[in-house]
Amino acid sequence: MRHTESTEGRSVRLLRVGEQVRHALSEILMRGDVHDELLATHPVSVTEVRMSPDLRHATVFVKPLLGADEEAVLKALRVHDRYLKTEVARRVNTKYAARLKFLLDESFDEGGHIDRLLRSPKVAADLKGDDEA
Template sequence: MPRKKKSSTPTGQRPLRVGEEIRHALSHILTYEMDRLDDPELYGKSVTVTEVRVSPDLRSATAFVVPLGATIEGYEAAPLIKALNRAAGYFRGMLAREVRLQFSPTIRFKLDESFDEASRIEAALHDPAVARDLERDDEDEDGEIDEEEKD
């Protein structure tokens, strides 16, 4: 009787290494091959590949991208992501030439929103009300006794 695979098995080292190799290759392809495409949505655009997550069987990959030099809040990135996904077959063919794998993975492009999330958290931490609360927590760690603890 065959064993069932666990869905929560941790990814091994190989998908991480392959993902990093694909990220480097996609960055190179998007830098030098973007102007060869006939898609006006992609012509002249610069894109940064921040991360590539590869499935454990190395057959599919999700590339997280950010438009270079633009914040996501002030830039409508949906047309760019749609255009990248339309050209995913071309990028897969170029990727097959750059990275030596038995199977070239299918690529999906997604917008990486982690930088905007990090800047939002950074702005919240620098908010005066939050900074005041953080200073109170620091005083408590220094060993000072609060009025509430005296009773």
């Protein structure tokens, strides 16, 4: 049997199931199926889902809109993880219902930091020096 790997070392199957879980969670949160006042007032983006090789664990990376009340939103998601697990299991057909672990997505913050560094005067001076040479 041939095992297909992606560039990141995860199989295509893991990536595909992760995308299905991400879409299911996004739909559940967008429709307001979770009866939580905080989640109703704070839109949440599900940016990525990484599945374990046995598909029993899913690490869900989320980011509240505009980064508002990140810790409170994360806590609310963790409180409702059993309900979310059940709903995802209904929408994504796998042998086991994956246990959901919610984490904040820091990639946007890291991207902003790198952008600020690249736009800093010191880097701009270095780039001007390279153009003159």
